[in-house]
Amino acid sequence: MTDQPTWTFTADVATFAAAAEGWLLRDPVRNTAALTVLRSLRSGQFSEDPLMGWFTEGGSVEGAVIHTAPYPLLLAAIPLDAIPSLVSELIALGRSLPGVSGPLEQAEAFARAWWEPDRGRRSERLYRLGTPAPPTVPGAARTAVAADVPRAVRWIREFEVEAGVKVGADPTPVVAARINRNEFVWWEDGGRPVALAGVSAPIAGMSRVGPVYTPPEFRGRGYGSAVTYAVTRKALDEGAAEVLLFADLANSRSNSIYQALGYEPVTDYASIGFH
Template sequence: MSWTFTSRLEEFPEAAAAWLRADPTRNTVPLTVLSRLRHGLWADDPTLGWLTDGGDVRGAVIHTPPYPVLLGDIPLGSVAALAETLRGRPISGVSGFKEQAEAFAAAVGLAESSRMVQRLYRLGDLRPPSSTGTSRPADEADAGWVASWMRDFMAEAEPENAGRDFLPEMRHRIAQGEMVLWVDAGRPVAMAAFSRPISGMSRIGPVYTPPGSRGRGYGSAVTHAATRAAQRAGADLLLLFTDLANPTSNSIYQNLGYRPVSDYASIAFAPPA
């Protein structure tokens, strides 16, 4: 087996994209990032890699600095060679299913600075929550404060990435119809996003309720609304991630009908001395 890399999106082979699409549950994150790249987002110096064995594609990875290396559901036996090939490049971290991500971290020779373990959930039977208010899609007039909420969300979830400009991405997602707001008493109180369906798969996230509006069921309500919006857009496979350190969110999503699939790790590396 051997790894091949390119920084040119047009050189990423269709066979590698097809390998990702063949299991949209376990390859959900690389698939959605690849879609963003094709729409001109996160395009600064990307690295796209694919694993071949006897001419057949067996795996794929995507790296869009400053974000971590994203592992598709690659064979565990290929991880050490991948890490060795990427050694010396500016890598801030790795994200993937827990076993592969931990194997990469052990092989790449960089000191771990932090990690977040998440759980991937898949929707079973969607159940409605109980909350006051109603949903609506975000529009262009909402873009500024939606981007501000996104910065607040990242400051809580991924503080190392909270400083970037989220406005272009939020404008794109609003234009795509991916941003859903929950409104109560005439004002937005929570937001959730969904990815446009790829091979029937859509992933919910981020979900954010500002601190002053928490504890009233808005997070559950807007997640339900975003799930329904994704279904109306054509998704029949609905996924989301939760932080295992947050029992509240894990309980909320299971109450809506989401069921665990597997654990996922995001491991950050300390900058080289």
């Protein structure tokens, strides 16, 4: 008798990882966001009622989702035919979602099935590094340290406002944790920070760049390109076989910058808001 397709949910990170991590690792490029969040969950970075789920069909795991409030529901590259039952299960659980984020087809299918209307979206493109092309920009990279937390938090808040990222959570714990893991890098010119970028330590040979932010007063001088290349180089030096990043499709300049650095398009993603 064939096992019926089933969604299983848990708030326990170890239980979720034991069931779903192997499936996520089959495609670490397209599942980069889920793998990064899973690592953060293991470190205790998220504390607000996490919910994790995996989809089983024919006796094997074929999909996974993660929700860490106040962020949107994160869809991995799950089968489209698993989405109606996912929506039904989440409604039955009474789960409140500010939105959904994931590969474009999956995110749009979920939004069509969800009971709340689409109230806006952010469209992104996933890039992977091809042949690196370093820019020539004045200044030098410096890894952020604990004393940099206040400035980094301020810049991340500015980035979220400018990018239209509706989170509402205090970014200080995340920023401090990432700085503690040496995941934030400044570009400095004349000893002054002029751009900031993050990069995750490699997971299954994959590192992801982001966020990347240059304050308005320092733009137009190549600092964003410089700091992006600096964290790209850092990831490669630390053993990453794949370096990835997401770019806002509404920002043609950032997309052209990343392509000039050697990044190549993989596929499109969307973050769709319900509140």
